[in-house]
Amino acid sequence: MSQPEQPWWRGAVLYQIYPRSYLDTNGDGVGDLQGITRKLDYIASLGVDGIWISPFFASPMKDFGYDVSDYCAVDSVFGTLDDFDRLLNRAHGYGLKVVIDQVYAHTSDQHAWFTESRQSRDNPKADWYVWKDPKPDGTPPNNWQAVFGGAAWTWDARRQQYFMHNFLPEQPQLNVHNPDVQDALLGTARFWLDKGVDGFRLDAINFAMHDQAFQDNPPWDPTGRTITRPFDLQRRVYNQSRPEVPGFLERVRKLTDEYGDRYTVAEVASDDPLPTMRTYTRGDKRLTAAYSFDFLYAPTLTAKRVRRSQGNWVGSIEEGWPSWAFSNHDAPRCVSRWYDGAERPRFARLTNALLLCLRGNPILYQGEELGLTQVDVPFEALQDPEAIANWPRTLGRDGARTPMPWKRAAPHAGFSSVEPWLPVGPDHPDLSVGVQDEDPDSVLNFTRKLLEVRRGSPALRWGDVEFVDGPVSLLTMIRTCEEETVTCLFNLGAEPVEIPESADLCGTVLSQTGSTIDLQARTMPPYTFVILRR
Template sequence: MENPPPPETALPWWRGAVVYQIYPRSYLDTNGDGIGDLPGITRKLPYIAALGVEAIWISPFFKSPMSDFGYDVSDYCDVDPIFGTLADFDALLAGAHRLGLKVIIDQVYAHTSDAHDWFAQSRESRDNPYADWYVWKDPKPDGTPPNNWQSVFGGAAWTWDARRQQYYMHNFLSTQPQLNVHNRVVQDALVAAAKFWLDKGVDGFRLDAINFAMFDPDFRDNPPWPAGSRTITRPFDLQHHIHNQSHPDIPVFMERIRELANNYGAIFTVAEVPGPDPLPEMSAFTAGEKRLSSAYSFDFLYASRLSPRRVKASQMNWAGPFSEGWPSWAFSNHDAPRCVSRWCPPGADMRQFAKLTNALLLCLRGNPILYQGEELGLPQAEVAFVDLQDPEAIANWPRTLGRDGARTPMPWSKGNTFAGFSEAKPWLPVGQGHAELAASEQESDPDSVLNFTRSMLNVRANSAALRLGEVEFPDVPEPLFALRRSLGGETVICLFNLGADDVSVPAELTAGAKPLISTAPGPMTLPQHGVWIGRL
């Protein structure tokens, strides 16, 4: 690192903070309709605070027809009745703040629901005040769509609308029309929605798929991307997406969000950046003091295996001074299969592997995002076709796993038919074996994934080096993986056995180190998927 970081007392709360992601539909149902709600989150705030995380990120709870389960917003400034009311959100926010937890919420700026009043007015004519709030284009002379852009969920990114006698653009579902964020008036409306929640007291925003917010105004065709050895499940996979997304004016819009946020103190803003080459956009979104706090990609979320090379490559992209940008990291979330199912080798102890992945996530330089159930070591659930809810999974069955298997109900207890999540049949079935991994089952087991994760979070909270320090990679033979985190006079050595056999650790790596946490008797030999972390 070229320059040392400022003193911890001068840094915003979010720098190095651990964020716990909550998918509200699946966290806790308190009114017996089989769907999780905001009062359910409020009821579990003591559990979350006891984990030792600094913040919660709540996935969308805004008014929505739920075609994409909340990512199709019909009112940015209201709560959907299935989740509760604005008063319920106020109570959640106040309860979190009393327990020292910050609250981050989603903002979806690339599109709305087709049920949003803005779109209802936009589609009525070509000359009303909302006419240019969405992306409309005339057909080609032969009646086909304006260009070759494809939707993420399959098929053309254009749908014909008889009212305007035009096509409207949608990067995702046809019920998620693309906002024209090039339009300054649309930006003003989005900034106003953000201000509504900041005035309520939220502490940050996660910006959903923000690299889809702007497009090429000339509507040029995307170039083809030959299939090669890649798995193809939809036409979207056959294009380089250089014109329907990732426009260079997106970071300029981000400056408006940051300018607003600065009026409210240390507000955390983190961008989700999907795509095969996210680093340039992540850097552009977070560079300097006028843009976002952080960004995360799908480096790990879609990775089929965990390897030292992948971890090192991802970390080294963000090893410079704070001014170059600050990353966030997630191994699992609501859009990706759970990491223990993707990475744990057949026959291995999944509980030990979950401890390894949680420890590794919490040792990375940046902001770890821990997804609900990850602290329990939950594997991906298998959801039968008849129970699927995810439109992408249904459309592409059985070529993709879909997202439902990572969204099944949070298991709170073993005795209840639905693992303590609800008294009614849940919107998705409880995952296979998840009741046995319920929070109540793990509370009393000192060797559980839950209690190990709590201990690891405590280790990170009490180590400036793990939260903020430089990262180095001692040269060790695979499958051993070593991280060294350093800040000021503190150095922490982190050792992980990513293989199936015992590995020997070079003595010089840990000479004089005081153990902080481990799943091994000592540092000299690490068993299968063992972890050893110590302070030098």
């Protein structure tokens, strides 16, 4: 019996593009939409199912596009709406789906909505943002802290009130409790759906609503934790993950369902994200998937961590569907975070193979297919406001946002003809697409082969998952569907391991780390993997 037809997004692999750093075509040192369009043939050659493009909307760029001043306009640094239409049409011509960010928790302080809202307490948009009177002593309304440091409140002299911001002061908090705000946000979503986009990543969506009683957040014991900002000293129970958010998400889902199969994935960053992720994706009336942070800031990669994270999403589809990333534009690249040895390409093959074997939606971050390393950006070259404000205690985001390397011998590795907005990693030209394209054993060509394996395997795309016990560093996953069974073994440690007799090694090898694994001897060298189909 064949599997029932699946929606396109279930098990799909997405390729995340940070447009500022992909390809600069107009010589200003910043990537643009035309740069993405120019490289769609390369993206299609990877074998991914679609792309997710980080924000390219009109913005003063205080937080590099996550401070939106017009949801329905393209910022001039990235191009025009016509450029986006051409990108979308060409991507669809390659069979690639296109997912874009939507930022519903806040706007830029230069958005027309906020410009009107701050003028008075009785204008038509007076209640579109979160305003609150000061305490009698003039201090902010409560103790809520902003992600980037300092109080989550800024005084506005025109209204004689504080406005709330969970991030920068230039990112005022939308009052998504207000039905008119919800209507306006859904209107912007419809604008992009009418153009033909295939889905949305909802940025920081658990920040979209706040406790309307404005209660103080309780303190959080810092013992055993790294503290880089006051935000880390609170349990954020009143300014995020509020119980009213799912009602708005049901409105989002109702809208996207008008357009057929559309992928809607929630970004949920919190102290205890799993219950919120389940709530946002449960059933068929909310979002289709949740974006997991389990690996993005993890200091180590262990079999226990993978089993715990993947094990949270092994039930029926009705419980929700996970999306996985090991690296992104906010987190240090995993090959640098998890490995500090001489065989980084080997480790990159291991992590890419593991990501592509997980049940859910793997999301490859640009350059991950090359095994790019994290760049140590000096303080004087930093652009990230969080990194600058909290230097040197924060991880910073710039080191994962550096330009994509295309050609070894070209200026700035082929990214731009001028000095780019962030420096090219010193080892990145040698890891460039041009170099790896010519090497059949490169991380790039290995990743292409792995994507082909996943694309041809119903078990890997949407099958069930279970685990086999074994040595601490050995991860053994069994992916099954009615058509096939795939066994995936990963030695995530620095020492050889024996494969237990309980792991069935029968079947055809779909992929492995070179030819170094002796299955008959049931041993695996360090940082190796094998994938078998039976």
